[in-house]
Amino acid sequence: xxxxxxxxxxxxxxxxxxxxxxxxxxxxxxxxxxxxxxxxxxxxxxxxxxxxxxxxxxxxxxxxxxxxxxxxxxxxxxxxxxxxxxxxxxxxxxxxxxxxxxxxxxxxxxxxxxxxxxxxxxxxxxxxxxxxxxxxxxxxxxxxxxxxxxxxxxxxxxxxxxxxxxxxxxxxxxxxxxxxxxxxxxxxxxxxxxxxxxxxxxxxxxxxxxxxxxxxxxxxxxxxxxxxxxxxxxxxxxxxxxxxxxxxxxxxxxxxxxxxxxxxxxxxxxx
Amino acid sequence: xxxxxxxxxxxxxxxxxxxxxxxxxxxxxxxxxxxxxxxxxxxxxxxxxxxxxxxxxxxxxxxxxxxxxxxxxxxxxxxxxxxxxxxxxxxxxxxxxxxxxxxxxxxxxxxxxxxxxxxxxxxxxxxxxxxxxxxxxxxxxxxxxxxxxxxxxxxxxxxxxxxxxxxxxxxxxxxxxxxxxxxxxxxxxxxxxxxxxxxxxxxxxxxxxxxxxxxxxxxxxxxxxxxxxxxxxxxxxxxxxxxxxxxxxxxxxxxxxxxxxxxxxxxxxxxxxxxxxxxxxxxxxxxxxxxxxxxxxxxxxxxxxxx
Numbered sequence: 001x002x003x004x005x006x007x008x009x010x011x012x013x014x015x016x017x018x019x020x021x022x023x024x025x026x027x028x029x030x031x032x033x034x035x036x037x038x039x040x041x042x043x044x045x046x047x048x049x050x051x052x053x054x055x056x057x058x059x060x061x062x063x064x065x066x067x068x069x070x071x072x073x074x075x076x077x078x079x080x081x082x083x084x085x086x087x088x089x090x091x092x093x094x095x096x097x098x099x100x101x102x103x104x105x106x107x108x109x110x111x112x113x114x115x116x117x118x119x120x121x122x123x124x125x126x127x128x129x130x131x132x133x134x135x136x137x138x139x140x141x142x143x144x145x146x147x148x149x150x151x152x153x154x155x156x157x158x159x160x161x162x163x164x165x166x167x168x169x170x171x172x173x174x175x176x177x178x179x180x181x182x183x184x185x186x187x188x189x190x191x192x193x194x195x196x197x198x199x200x201x202x203x204x205x206x207x208x209x210x211x212x213x214x215x216x217x218x219x220x221x222x223x224x225x226x227x228x229x230x231x232x233x234x235x236x237x238x239x240x241x242x243x244x245x246x247x248x249x250x251x252x253x254x255x256x257x258x259x260x261x262x263x264x265x266x267x268x269x270x271x
Numbered sequence: 272x273x274x275x276x277x278x279x280x281x282x283x284x285x286x287x288x289x290x291x292x293x294x295x296x297x298x299x300x301x302x303x304x305x306x307x308x309x310x311x312x313x314x315x316x317x318x319x320x321x322x323x324x325x326x327x328x329x330x331x332x333x334x335x336x337x338x339x340x341x342x343x344x345x346x347x348x349x350x351x352x353x354x355x356x357x358x359x360x361x362x363x364x365x366x367x368x369x370x371x372x373x374x375x376x377x378x379x380x381x382x383x384x385x386x387x388x389x390x391x392x393x394x395x396x397x398x399x400x401x402x403x404x405x406x407x408x409x410x411x412x413x414x415x416x417x418x419x420x421x422x423x424x425x426x427x428x429x430x431x432x433x434x435x436x437x438x439x440x441x442x443x444x445x446x447x448x449x450x451x452x453x454x455x456x457x458x459x460x461x462x463x464x465x466x467x468x469x470x471x472x473x474x475x476x477x478x479x480x481x482x483x484x485x486x487x488x489x490x491x492x493x494x495x496x497x498x499x500x501x502x503x504x505x506x507x508x509x510x511x512x513x514x515x516x517x518x519x520x521x522x523x524x525x526x527x528x529x530x531x532x533x534x535x536x537x538x539x540x541x542x543x544x545x546x547x548x549x550x551x552x553x554x555x556x557x558x559x560x561x562x563x564x565x566x567x568x569x570x571x572x573x574x575x576x577x578x
Contacts, residue, residue, distance in 0.1 A: 005379065012393075016397075022411065039417070091299075103310055107314050107315075111514055113516075114558060115321060118317035120542070141314055174298060220517075238407055238411070242404045246404045250396075
Protein backbone atom coordinates (compact mmCIF):
# COMPACT_ATOMS: atom_id res chain seq x y z
CA UNK A 1 0.00 0.00 0.00
CA UNK A 2 2.76 2.36 1.01
CA UNK A 3 4.77 1.59 -2.13
CA UNK A 4 1.67 2.16 -4.28
CA UNK A 5 0.97 5.54 -2.66
CA UNK A 6 4.62 6.51 -3.09
CA UNK A 7 4.49 5.59 -6.75
CA UNK A 8 1.31 7.62 -7.24
CA UNK A 9 2.90 10.57 -5.40
CA UNK A 10 5.99 10.47 -7.56
CA UNK A 11 3.96 10.20 -10.76
CA UNK A 12 1.78 13.19 -9.85
CA UNK A 13 4.79 15.23 -8.75
CA UNK A 14 6.57 14.63 -12.07
CA UNK A 15 3.45 15.33 -14.09
CA UNK A 16 2.96 18.54 -12.12
CA UNK A 17 6.48 19.69 -12.91
CA UNK A 18 6.23 18.97 -16.65
CA UNK A 19 5.68 22.59 -17.80
CA UNK A 20 8.64 23.74 -15.70
CA UNK A 21 10.95 20.92 -16.74
CA UNK A 22 10.00 21.51 -20.36
CA UNK A 23 10.78 25.20 -19.92
CA UNK A 24 14.25 24.35 -18.56
CA UNK A 25 14.86 21.73 -21.25
CA UNK A 26 13.95 24.21 -24.00
CA UNK A 27 16.12 26.95 -22.52
CA UNK A 28 19.22 24.79 -22.97
CA UNK A 29 18.51 23.61 -26.53
CA UNK A 30 19.89 25.24 -29.68
CA UNK A 31 17.18 26.52 -32.03
CA UNK A 32 17.06 23.61 -34.51
CA UNK A 33 16.65 21.15 -31.65
CA UNK A 34 13.70 23.05 -30.20
CA UNK A 35 11.63 22.51 -33.34
CA UNK A 36 12.86 19.03 -34.27
CA UNK A 37 10.18 16.36 -34.22
CA UNK A 38 9.69 14.07 -32.43
CA UNK A 39 10.34 16.24 -29.36
CA UNK A 40 13.00 15.09 -26.95
CA UNK A 41 13.61 16.01 -23.30
CA UNK A 42 17.38 15.96 -22.89
CA UNK A 43 19.18 18.53 -25.06
CA UNK A 44 21.64 16.70 -27.30
CA UNK A 45 23.91 19.70 -27.57
CA UNK A 46 23.24 21.68 -24.40
CA UNK A 47 23.99 25.36 -24.94
CA UNK A 48 23.73 28.73 -23.22
CA UNK A 49 23.09 30.42 -26.55
CA UNK A 50 19.41 31.11 -25.71
CA UNK A 51 20.41 32.92 -22.53
CA UNK A 52 22.93 35.14 -24.34
CA UNK A 53 20.54 35.94 -27.16
CA UNK A 54 17.66 36.72 -24.77
CA UNK A 55 19.99 39.11 -22.96
CA UNK A 56 20.69 40.74 -26.32
CA UNK A 57 17.06 41.15 -27.50
CA UNK A 58 15.63 42.22 -24.14
CA UNK A 59 17.49 44.13 -21.46
CA UNK A 60 17.06 41.42 -18.83
CA UNK A 61 19.93 42.88 -16.86
CA UNK A 62 17.99 46.13 -16.63
CA UNK A 63 14.78 44.29 -15.68
CA UNK A 64 16.66 42.41 -13.00
CA UNK A 65 18.11 45.59 -11.54
CA UNK A 66 14.69 47.27 -11.60
CA UNK A 67 12.97 44.33 -9.90
CA UNK A 68 15.71 44.15 -7.29
CA UNK A 69 15.52 47.87 -6.54
CA UNK A 70 11.72 48.05 -6.44
CA UNK A 71 11.41 44.84 -4.42
CA UNK A 72 14.18 45.83 -2.01
CA UNK A 73 12.98 49.36 -1.36
CA UNK A 74 9.32 48.34 -0.98
CA UNK A 75 10.32 45.61 1.46
CA UNK A 76 12.48 47.97 3.49
CA UNK A 77 9.79 50.67 3.73
CA UNK A 78 7.06 48.15 4.46
CA UNK A 79 9.11 46.60 7.28
CA UNK A 80 9.94 50.00 8.77
CA UNK A 81 6.42 51.50 8.63
CA UNK A 82 4.72 48.26 9.64
CA UNK A 83 6.96 47.59 12.63
CA UNK A 84 6.51 51.19 13.85
CA UNK A 85 2.73 51.11 13.51
CA UNK A 86 2.55 47.54 14.78
CA UNK A 87 4.44 48.57 17.90
CA UNK A 88 2.23 51.58 18.51
CA UNK A 89 -0.90 49.47 18.03
CA UNK A 90 0.36 46.82 20.43
CA UNK A 91 1.80 49.02 23.19
CA UNK A 92 1.01 52.72 22.99
CA UNK A 93 -2.55 53.91 23.45
CA UNK A 94 -3.26 57.20 21.69
CA UNK A 95 -6.30 59.09 20.52
CA UNK A 96 -7.72 57.62 17.35
CA UNK A 97 -5.83 54.35 17.66
CA UNK A 98 -8.95 52.19 17.48
CA UNK A 99 -10.19 54.09 14.42
CA UNK A 100 -6.85 53.76 12.67
CA UNK A 101 -6.70 50.05 13.46
CA UNK A 102 -10.22 49.63 12.11
CA UNK A 103 -9.26 51.54 8.97
CA UNK A 104 -6.25 49.30 8.43
CA UNK A 105 -8.44 46.26 8.87
CA UNK A 106 -11.08 47.45 6.40
CA UNK A 107 -8.46 48.42 3.85
CA UNK A 108 -7.58 44.75 3.40
CA UNK A 109 -11.02 44.37 1.83
CA UNK A 110 -10.24 46.87 -0.94
CA UNK A 111 -8.99 45.04 -4.01
CA UNK A 112 -6.11 47.15 -5.33
CA UNK A 113 -7.49 46.82 -8.86
CA UNK A 114 -10.17 49.41 -8.03
CA UNK A 115 -7.38 51.82 -7.08
CA UNK A 116 -5.43 51.35 -10.31
CA UNK A 117 -7.09 54.11 -12.34
CA UNK A 118 -6.87 56.82 -9.67
CA UNK A 119 -3.38 55.63 -8.85
CA UNK A 120 -2.32 56.03 -12.46
CA UNK A 121 -3.77 59.56 -12.64
CA UNK A 122 -2.17 60.44 -9.32
CA UNK A 123 1.24 59.10 -10.33
CA UNK A 124 1.02 60.89 -13.65
CA UNK A 125 0.35 64.14 -11.81
CA UNK A 126 3.27 63.50 -9.47
CA UNK A 127 5.50 62.57 -12.45
CA UNK A 128 6.09 59.15 -10.88
CA UNK A 129 4.85 57.02 -13.78
CA UNK A 130 7.78 55.20 -15.32
CA UNK A 131 9.90 55.58 -12.22
CA UNK A 132 10.66 52.89 -9.67
CA UNK A 133 9.28 55.16 -6.93
CA UNK A 134 5.71 55.05 -8.25
CA UNK A 135 5.84 51.27 -8.08
CA UNK A 136 7.40 51.35 -4.61
CA UNK A 137 4.56 53.56 -3.33
CA UNK A 138 1.99 51.17 -4.80
CA UNK A 139 3.65 48.10 -3.29
CA UNK A 140 3.98 49.68 0.15
CA UNK A 141 0.25 50.44 0.06
CA UNK A 142 -0.45 46.91 -1.14
CA UNK A 143 1.54 44.98 1.46
CA UNK A 144 1.48 47.33 4.48
CA UNK A 145 -1.81 46.40 6.20
CA UNK A 146 -0.95 42.69 6.34
CA UNK A 147 2.55 43.51 7.64
CA UNK A 148 1.13 45.82 10.34
CA UNK A 149 -1.06 43.02 11.66
CA UNK A 150 1.80 40.55 11.67
CA UNK A 151 3.97 42.94 13.72
CA UNK A 152 1.14 43.92 16.04
CA UNK A 153 0.39 40.27 16.80
CA UNK A 154 4.06 39.59 17.46
CA UNK A 155 4.57 42.56 19.78
CA UNK A 156 1.42 41.66 21.68
CA UNK A 157 2.87 38.21 22.29
CA UNK A 158 6.11 39.58 23.81
CA UNK A 159 6.41 39.87 27.60
CA UNK A 160 6.35 43.50 28.75
CA UNK A 161 8.99 43.26 31.47
CA UNK A 162 12.09 44.16 29.42
CA UNK A 163 10.40 47.18 27.90
CA UNK A 164 9.09 48.31 31.28
CA UNK A 165 12.48 48.17 32.93
CA UNK A 166 13.97 50.12 30.04
CA UNK A 167 11.28 52.77 30.57
CA UNK A 168 12.08 52.96 34.26
CA UNK A 169 15.72 53.47 33.30
CA UNK A 170 14.57 56.54 31.39
CA UNK A 171 14.49 55.22 27.84
CA UNK A 172 12.10 57.00 25.48
CA UNK A 173 9.39 55.06 23.63
CA UNK A 174 11.33 55.48 20.40
CA UNK A 175 14.37 54.01 22.12
CA UNK A 176 12.33 51.09 23.43
CA UNK A 177 10.93 50.44 19.96
CA UNK A 178 14.26 50.72 18.15
CA UNK A 179 16.66 49.15 20.64
CA UNK A 180 14.52 46.53 22.37
CA UNK A 181 11.32 45.63 20.54
CA UNK A 182 12.66 45.65 16.98
CA UNK A 183 15.67 43.37 17.64
CA UNK A 184 13.32 40.95 19.38
CA UNK A 185 11.05 40.90 16.32
CA UNK A 186 13.66 39.29 14.05
CA UNK A 187 11.51 36.22 13.19
CA UNK A 188 8.63 38.46 12.10
CA UNK A 189 10.98 40.73 10.17
CA UNK A 190 12.23 37.67 8.30
CA UNK A 191 8.78 36.25 7.57
CA UNK A 192 7.21 39.56 6.51
CA UNK A 193 10.33 40.59 4.62
CA UNK A 194 10.53 37.41 2.55
CA UNK A 195 6.81 37.51 1.85
CA UNK A 196 6.85 41.16 0.76
CA UNK A 197 9.93 40.76 -1.39
CA UNK A 198 8.70 37.70 -3.26
CA UNK A 199 5.26 39.24 -3.80
CA UNK A 200 6.80 42.46 -5.11
CA UNK A 201 9.28 40.52 -7.25
CA UNK A 202 6.43 38.59 -8.89
CA UNK A 203 3.85 41.40 -9.09
CA UNK A 204 2.56 41.97 -12.61
CA UNK A 205 -0.65 44.04 -12.88
CA UNK A 206 0.47 47.25 -11.16
CA UNK A 207 3.88 47.10 -12.85
CA UNK A 208 2.19 46.66 -16.22
CA UNK A 209 0.13 49.80 -15.67
CA UNK A 210 2.75 52.03 -14.07
CA UNK A 211 5.67 51.34 -16.42
CA UNK A 212 5.72 51.56 -20.19
CA UNK A 213 9.38 52.02 -20.99
CA UNK A 214 12.15 49.46 -21.14
CA UNK A 215 14.26 51.43 -18.72
CA UNK A 216 11.76 51.08 -15.87
CA UNK A 217 10.04 47.74 -16.49
CA UNK A 218 10.33 44.93 -13.98
CA UNK A 219 11.04 41.30 -14.84
CA UNK A 220 7.49 39.89 -15.02
CA UNK A 221 6.36 42.66 -17.36
CA UNK A 222 9.50 42.53 -19.50
CA UNK A 223 9.10 38.78 -19.81
CA UNK A 224 5.40 38.90 -20.71
CA UNK A 225 6.07 41.49 -23.41
CA UNK A 226 8.43 39.13 -25.25
CA UNK A 227 5.19 37.51 -26.31
CA UNK A 228 4.30 40.49 -28.47
CA UNK A 229 7.52 40.39 -30.47
CA UNK A 230 6.68 41.41 -34.04
CA UNK A 231 8.89 38.65 -35.45
CA UNK A 232 6.93 35.98 -33.62
CA UNK A 233 7.95 34.40 -30.37
CA UNK A 234 11.42 32.96 -30.17
CA UNK A 235 10.63 30.17 -27.74
CA UNK A 236 14.22 29.45 -26.81
CA UNK A 237 14.81 33.03 -25.73
CA UNK A 238 11.49 33.27 -23.90
CA UNK A 239 12.14 30.06 -21.97
CA UNK A 240 15.68 31.20 -21.09
CA UNK A 241 14.21 34.51 -19.87
CA UNK A 242 11.60 32.64 -17.80
CA UNK A 243 14.28 30.50 -16.20
CA UNK A 244 16.26 33.62 -15.29
CA UNK A 245 13.15 35.29 -13.90
CA UNK A 246 12.25 32.51 -11.49
CA UNK A 247 15.68 31.39 -10.31
CA UNK A 248 15.96 33.97 -7.46
CA UNK A 249 12.52 33.12 -6.06
CA UNK A 250 13.28 29.39 -6.24
CA UNK A 251 16.61 29.88 -4.43
CA UNK A 252 14.96 31.93 -1.70
CA UNK A 253 12.29 29.25 -1.42
CA UNK A 254 14.71 26.32 -1.15
CA UNK A 255 16.77 28.15 1.50
CA UNK A 256 13.88 29.48 3.56
CA UNK A 257 11.07 27.04 2.89
CA UNK A 258 9.49 27.18 6.29
CA UNK A 259 9.33 30.97 6.68
CA UNK A 260 8.13 31.37 3.15
CA UNK A 261 5.28 28.87 3.39
CA UNK A 262 4.24 30.43 6.70
CA UNK A 263 4.27 33.92 5.21
CA UNK A 264 2.45 32.93 2.04
CA UNK A 265 -0.29 31.02 3.81
CA UNK A 266 -0.90 33.76 6.36
CA UNK A 267 -0.80 36.29 3.55
CA UNK A 268 -3.46 34.38 1.69
CA UNK A 269 -5.75 34.11 4.68
CA UNK A 270 -5.86 37.90 4.90
CA UNK A 271 -8.37 37.69 2.04
CA UNK B 272 -6.86 47.86 26.80
CA UNK B 273 -7.55 49.57 30.11
CA UNK B 274 -4.78 47.63 31.81
CA UNK B 275 -2.45 48.65 29.02
CA UNK B 276 -3.35 52.32 29.33
CA UNK B 277 -2.94 52.22 33.12
CA UNK B 278 0.46 50.70 32.70
CA UNK B 279 1.38 53.25 30.09
CA UNK B 280 0.23 56.04 32.40
CA UNK B 281 2.27 54.63 35.24
CA UNK B 282 5.32 54.39 33.03
CA UNK B 283 4.93 57.89 31.65
CA UNK B 284 7.49 59.58 33.87
CA UNK B 285 8.40 63.22 33.77
CA UNK B 286 11.51 63.59 31.65
CA UNK B 287 14.42 65.98 31.66
CA UNK B 288 13.24 68.57 29.17
CA UNK B 289 9.58 69.19 28.46
CA UNK B 290 10.13 69.12 24.67
CA UNK B 291 11.40 65.54 24.83
CA UNK B 292 8.62 64.61 27.21
CA UNK B 293 6.00 65.98 24.83
CA UNK B 294 7.43 63.97 21.94
CA UNK B 295 7.58 60.90 24.13
CA UNK B 296 3.91 61.29 25.06
CA UNK B 297 3.01 61.50 21.37
CA UNK B 298 5.15 58.44 20.52
CA UNK B 299 2.21 56.20 19.70
CA UNK B 300 0.78 58.66 17.24
CA UNK B 301 4.15 59.55 15.73
CA UNK B 302 5.08 55.92 15.22
CA UNK B 303 1.85 55.23 13.34
CA UNK B 304 2.06 58.38 11.22
CA UNK B 305 3.75 56.79 8.18
CA UNK B 306 1.20 53.98 8.15
CA UNK B 307 -1.60 56.52 8.56
CA UNK B 308 -0.22 58.53 5.66
CA UNK B 309 -0.12 55.44 3.44
CA UNK B 310 -3.64 54.48 4.48
CA UNK B 311 -5.11 57.91 3.78
CA UNK B 312 -2.99 58.99 0.83
CA UNK B 313 -2.61 55.73 -1.06
CA UNK B 314 -5.79 53.87 -0.22
CA UNK B 315 -8.61 56.02 1.12
CA UNK B 316 -8.02 58.97 -1.21
CA UNK B 317 -7.66 56.82 -4.37
CA UNK B 318 -10.77 54.89 -3.37
CA UNK B 319 -12.87 58.06 -3.06
CA UNK B 320 -11.25 59.34 -6.24
CA UNK B 321 -12.29 56.12 -8.03
CA UNK B 322 -15.87 56.52 -6.86
CA UNK B 323 -15.94 60.14 -8.05
CA UNK B 324 -14.36 59.16 -11.39
CA UNK B 325 -17.07 56.60 -11.98
CA UNK B 326 -19.63 59.42 -12.19
CA UNK B 327 -17.75 61.59 -14.67
CA UNK B 328 -16.62 61.66 -18.26
CA UNK B 329 -12.90 61.96 -17.60
CA UNK B 330 -10.84 64.59 -19.41
CA UNK B 331 -7.34 65.77 -18.44
CA UNK B 332 -8.47 69.37 -17.99
CA UNK B 333 -12.09 69.36 -16.88
CA UNK B 334 -14.11 66.21 -16.30
CA UNK B 335 -17.85 66.45 -16.85
CA UNK B 336 -20.32 65.04 -14.32
CA UNK B 337 -22.54 62.55 -16.10
CA UNK B 338 -24.25 60.86 -13.18
CA UNK B 339 -24.96 57.18 -13.68
CA UNK B 340 -24.24 57.17 -17.40
CA UNK B 341 -21.04 55.12 -16.99
CA UNK B 342 -22.91 52.48 -15.04
CA UNK B 343 -25.79 52.42 -17.52
CA UNK B 344 -23.37 51.94 -20.37
CA UNK B 345 -21.55 49.25 -18.41
CA UNK B 346 -24.66 47.22 -17.62
CA UNK B 347 -25.76 47.50 -21.25
CA UNK B 348 -22.44 46.19 -22.57
CA UNK B 349 -22.60 42.56 -23.64
CA UNK B 350 -18.84 42.12 -23.23
CA UNK B 351 -18.98 43.17 -19.59
CA UNK B 352 -21.48 40.40 -18.92
CA UNK B 353 -19.34 37.90 -20.83
CA UNK B 354 -16.40 38.96 -18.66
CA UNK B 355 -18.40 38.64 -15.46
CA UNK B 356 -19.75 35.27 -16.59
CA UNK B 357 -16.26 33.97 -17.32
CA UNK B 358 -14.98 35.25 -13.98
CA UNK B 359 -17.73 33.24 -12.29
CA UNK B 360 -16.90 30.25 -14.53
CA UNK B 361 -13.21 30.29 -13.56
CA UNK B 362 -14.11 30.81 -9.92
CA UNK B 363 -16.55 27.90 -9.91
CA UNK B 364 -13.93 25.52 -11.32
CA UNK B 365 -11.21 26.77 -8.99
CA UNK B 366 -13.42 26.44 -5.95
CA UNK B 367 -14.88 23.02 -6.78
CA UNK B 368 -12.21 21.08 -8.69
CA UNK B 369 -9.30 23.06 -7.24
CA UNK B 370 -10.35 22.46 -3.64
CA UNK B 371 -11.09 18.76 -4.17
CA UNK B 372 -7.73 18.26 -5.84
CA UNK B 373 -5.90 20.18 -3.10
CA UNK B 374 -7.44 18.08 -0.36
CA UNK B 375 -6.68 14.82 -2.18
CA UNK B 376 -3.08 15.86 -2.75
CA UNK B 377 -2.74 16.95 0.88
CA UNK B 378 -3.85 13.46 1.96
CA UNK B 379 -1.10 12.01 -0.23
CA UNK B 380 1.45 14.48 1.16
CA UNK B 381 0.56 13.68 4.76
CA UNK B 382 2.82 10.61 4.96
CA UNK B 383 6.36 10.45 6.34
CA UNK B 384 8.08 9.31 3.13
CA UNK B 385 10.51 10.88 0.70
CA UNK B 386 7.97 10.62 -2.11
CA UNK B 387 5.45 12.58 -0.07
CA UNK B 388 8.03 15.30 0.61
CA UNK B 389 8.89 15.48 -3.06
CA UNK B 390 5.20 15.77 -3.94
CA UNK B 391 4.85 18.66 -1.49
CA UNK B 392 7.76 20.49 -3.12
CA UNK B 393 6.51 19.86 -6.65
CA UNK B 394 2.95 21.00 -5.99
CA UNK B 395 4.13 24.15 -4.23
CA UNK B 396 6.61 25.11 -6.97
CA UNK B 397 4.09 26.95 -9.23
CA UNK B 398 3.23 29.30 -6.35
CA UNK B 399 6.92 30.25 -6.18
CA UNK B 400 7.71 30.81 -9.83
CA UNK B 401 4.87 33.35 -10.18
CA UNK B 402 1.99 33.62 -12.61
CA UNK B 403 3.81 35.44 -15.44
CA UNK B 404 6.54 32.79 -15.69
CA UNK B 405 3.93 30.06 -15.42
CA UNK B 406 1.93 31.68 -18.20
CA UNK B 407 4.97 31.70 -20.49
CA UNK B 408 5.76 28.04 -19.72
CA UNK B 409 2.17 27.00 -20.43
CA UNK B 410 2.00 29.06 -23.62
CA UNK B 411 4.85 26.95 -24.93
CA UNK B 412 3.27 23.68 -23.75
CA UNK B 413 -0.02 24.69 -25.43
CA UNK B 414 1.62 25.78 -28.71
CA UNK B 415 -0.43 24.32 -31.60
CA UNK B 416 2.42 23.16 -33.83
CA UNK B 417 5.43 22.38 -31.67
CA UNK B 418 3.86 22.38 -28.20
CA UNK B 419 4.57 19.48 -25.90
CA UNK B 420 0.88 18.75 -25.32
CA UNK B 421 -0.15 18.43 -28.97
CA UNK B 422 2.99 16.54 -29.91
CA UNK B 423 2.46 14.09 -27.06
CA UNK B 424 -1.19 13.57 -27.96
CA UNK B 425 -0.23 13.04 -31.60
CA UNK B 426 2.48 10.52 -30.75
CA UNK B 427 -0.04 8.62 -28.62
CA UNK B 428 -2.33 8.64 -31.65
CA UNK B 429 -5.09 10.45 -29.75
CA UNK B 430 -5.56 13.44 -32.06
CA UNK B 431 -4.73 13.69 -35.72
CA UNK B 432 -5.26 17.44 -36.15
CA UNK B 433 -3.50 19.75 -33.70
CA UNK B 434 -5.77 21.19 -30.99
CA UNK B 435 -5.71 25.03 -30.86
CA UNK B 436 -5.60 25.12 -27.05
CA UNK B 437 -5.51 28.89 -26.74
CA UNK B 438 -6.67 30.02 -30.16
CA UNK B 439 -10.12 28.52 -30.36
CA UNK B 440 -13.11 30.10 -28.63
CA UNK B 441 -14.05 26.71 -27.23
CA UNK B 442 -10.71 25.55 -25.85
CA UNK B 443 -9.26 28.80 -24.47
CA UNK B 444 -11.46 28.90 -21.37
CA UNK B 445 -10.67 25.30 -20.46
CA UNK B 446 -6.95 25.75 -20.96
CA UNK B 447 -7.10 28.67 -18.56
CA UNK B 448 -9.00 26.59 -16.01
CA UNK B 449 -6.14 24.08 -16.10
CA UNK B 450 -3.49 26.76 -15.57
CA UNK B 451 -5.51 28.43 -12.79
CA UNK B 452 -5.79 25.17 -10.90
CA UNK B 453 -2.13 24.36 -11.51
CA UNK B 454 -1.11 27.73 -10.05
CA UNK B 455 -3.51 27.75 -7.11
CA UNK B 456 -3.22 24.22 -5.78
CA UNK B 457 0.16 24.65 -4.04
CA UNK B 458 -1.00 27.07 -1.40
CA UNK B 459 -4.32 25.40 -0.63
CA UNK B 460 -2.85 21.91 -0.36
CA UNK B 461 -0.21 23.25 2.06
CA UNK B 462 -3.01 24.77 4.15
CA UNK B 463 -4.87 21.44 4.10
CA UNK B 464 -1.67 19.61 5.03
CA UNK B 465 -1.23 21.87 8.07
CA UNK B 466 -4.82 21.09 9.05
CA UNK B 467 -4.30 17.35 8.60
CA UNK B 468 -1.17 17.39 10.72
CA UNK B 469 -3.14 18.91 13.60
CA UNK B 470 -5.40 15.86 13.79
CA UNK B 471 -4.28 13.62 16.69
CA UNK B 472 -2.94 10.30 15.41
CA UNK B 473 -4.67 8.44 18.27
CA UNK B 474 -8.07 9.08 16.69
CA UNK B 475 -7.12 7.19 13.54
CA UNK B 476 -5.40 4.44 15.51
CA UNK B 477 -8.37 3.72 17.74
CA UNK B 478 -10.75 3.84 14.78
CA UNK B 479 -8.52 1.32 13.04
CA UNK B 480 -8.68 -0.95 16.08
CA UNK B 481 -12.45 -0.72 15.84
CA UNK B 482 -12.17 -1.98 12.27
CA UNK B 483 -12.96 1.20 10.36
CA UNK B 484 -11.55 1.26 6.83
CA UNK B 485 -9.77 4.23 5.25
CA UNK B 486 -12.93 5.52 3.58
CA UNK B 487 -14.93 5.42 6.85
CA UNK B 488 -12.08 7.04 8.77
CA UNK B 489 -11.91 9.89 6.27
CA UNK B 490 -15.60 10.75 6.61
CA UNK B 491 -15.85 10.09 10.36
CA UNK B 492 -12.61 11.69 11.54
CA UNK B 493 -10.61 13.60 8.93
CA UNK B 494 -13.40 15.47 7.23
CA UNK B 495 -15.14 16.86 10.35
CA UNK B 496 -11.79 17.94 11.82
CA UNK B 497 -10.59 19.53 8.59
CA UNK B 498 -13.75 21.61 8.13
CA UNK B 499 -12.35 24.87 9.54
CA UNK B 500 -9.42 24.62 7.09
CA UNK B 501 -11.83 23.73 4.29
CA UNK B 502 -13.78 26.90 4.97
CA UNK B 503 -10.61 29.02 4.87
CA UNK B 504 -9.48 27.41 1.61
CA UNK B 505 -12.89 27.87 -0.01
CA UNK B 506 -12.92 31.54 0.89
CA UNK B 507 -9.35 32.14 -0.31
CA UNK B 508 -10.12 30.42 -3.59
CA UNK B 509 -13.38 32.32 -4.03
CA UNK B 510 -11.86 35.76 -3.58
CA UNK B 511 -8.51 34.88 -5.17
CA UNK B 512 -10.17 33.55 -8.33
CA UNK B 513 -12.16 36.74 -8.73
CA UNK B 514 -8.90 38.68 -8.71
CA UNK B 515 -7.07 36.43 -11.21
CA UNK B 516 -5.52 38.49 -13.98
CA UNK B 517 -1.87 37.75 -14.83
CA UNK B 518 -2.01 34.35 -16.54
CA UNK B 519 -5.22 35.09 -18.45
CA UNK B 520 -3.96 38.46 -19.67
CA UNK B 521 -0.66 36.96 -20.81
CA UNK B 522 -2.01 33.75 -22.36
CA UNK B 523 -5.10 34.95 -24.21
CA UNK B 524 -5.67 38.62 -23.35
CA UNK B 525 -9.34 37.70 -23.00
CA UNK B 526 -9.63 36.35 -26.53
CA UNK B 527 -10.38 34.86 -28.92
CA UNK B 528 -13.60 36.84 -29.43
CA UNK B 529 -13.78 37.73 -25.72
CA UNK B 530 -14.39 34.05 -24.93
CA UNK B 531 -11.87 34.01 -22.06
CA UNK B 532 -12.50 37.62 -21.01
CA UNK B 533 -12.69 38.44 -17.30
CA UNK B 534 -13.96 41.50 -15.49
CA UNK B 535 -10.39 42.63 -14.73
CA UNK B 536 -9.21 42.27 -18.33
CA UNK B 537 -12.26 44.31 -19.30
CA UNK B 538 -11.21 46.95 -16.74
CA UNK B 539 -7.64 46.99 -18.07
CA UNK B 540 -8.76 47.41 -21.67
CA UNK B 541 -11.16 50.26 -20.88
CA UNK B 542 -8.62 52.03 -18.70
CA UNK B 543 -5.28 51.50 -20.35
CA UNK B 544 -6.05 50.77 -23.98
CA UNK B 545 -9.02 53.13 -24.51
CA UNK B 546 -8.00 55.47 -21.64
CA UNK B 547 -11.66 55.86 -20.71
CA UNK B 548 -10.83 56.46 -17.05
CA UNK B 549 -14.33 57.35 -15.86
CA UNK B 550 -15.83 54.24 -17.37
CA UNK B 551 -12.98 52.01 -16.20
CA UNK B 552 -13.40 53.43 -12.69
CA UNK B 553 -17.06 52.36 -12.81
CA UNK B 554 -15.93 48.83 -13.70
CA UNK B 555 -13.54 49.03 -10.75
CA UNK B 556 -16.27 50.14 -8.36
CA UNK B 557 -18.56 47.29 -9.43
CA UNK B 558 -15.66 44.87 -8.99
CA UNK B 559 -14.94 46.39 -5.58
CA UNK B 560 -18.51 45.89 -4.45
CA UNK B 561 -18.50 42.23 -5.50
CA UNK B 562 -15.20 41.53 -3.73
CA UNK B 563 -16.23 43.51 -0.63
CA UNK B 564 -19.44 41.48 -0.43
CA UNK B 565 -17.42 38.27 -0.68
CA UNK B 566 -14.93 39.50 1.96
CA UNK B 567 -17.76 40.46 4.25
CA UNK B 568 -19.32 37.03 3.81
CA UNK B 569 -15.89 35.62 4.61
CA UNK B 570 -15.59 37.42 7.94
CA UNK B 571 -19.13 36.40 8.87
CA UNK B 572 -18.51 32.80 7.84
CA UNK B 573 -15.17 32.50 9.58
CA UNK B 574 -16.56 34.26 12.61
CA UNK B 575 -13.74 36.77 12.78
CA UNK B 576 -12.45 39.79 10.98
CA UNK B 577 -9.95 39.25 8.18
CA UNK B 578 -6.33 39.63 9.18
